[in-house]
Amino acid sequence: xxxxxxxxxxxxxxxxxxxxxxxxxxxxxxxxxxxxxxxxxxxxxxxxxxxxxxxxxxxxxxxxxxxxxxxxxxxxxxxxxxxxxxxxxxxxxxxxxxxxxxxxxxxxxxxxxxxxxxxxxxxxx
Numbered sequence: 765x766x767x768x769x770x771x772x773x774x775x776x777x778x779x780x781x782x783x784x785x786x787x788x789x790x791x792x793x794x795x796x797x798x799x800x801x802x803x804x805x806x807x808x809x810x811x812x813x814x815x816x817x818x819x820x821x822x823x824x825x826x827x828x829x830x831x832x833x834x835x836x837x838x839x840x841x842x843x844x845x846x847x848x849x850x851x852x853x854x855x856x857x858x859x860x861x862x863x864x865x866x867x868x869x870x871x872x873x874x875x876x877x878x879x880x881x882x883x884x885x886x887x888x889x
Contacts, residue, residue, distance in 0.1 A: 783808045793810050795810075833846055
């Protein structure tokens with residue numbers, strides 16, 4: 765099942781932003797926040813791929829969600845981009861179930877909405 769063409773996601777101020785489909789190839793999509801421009805876009809990219817040889821322990825499906833925002837320095841004209849990537853790698857076989865993936869997602873969500881982010885971007889670990 766595919767995502768809707770437009771994804772509506774709340775930003776850090778709880779304002780809804782609509783990410784409209786910009787390009788797709790069937791496995792990967794790129795959407796742009798309608799409130800940004802092509803020159804200074806805010807993007808949402810979703811990608812899917814397989815790794816390892818099918819039928820082996822190493823075989824897994826990779827699911828990436830990426831958010832990027834680009835802004836131009838008003839003085840120099842240089843473009844700067846910040847990117848956040850989250851990849852969920854799911855073995856194609858084995859004992860892991862959906863609840864295990866849900867725990868990983870919950871840990872990441874909780875980490876990313878706490879004061880841990882300040883420590884993280886200061887390169888603390």
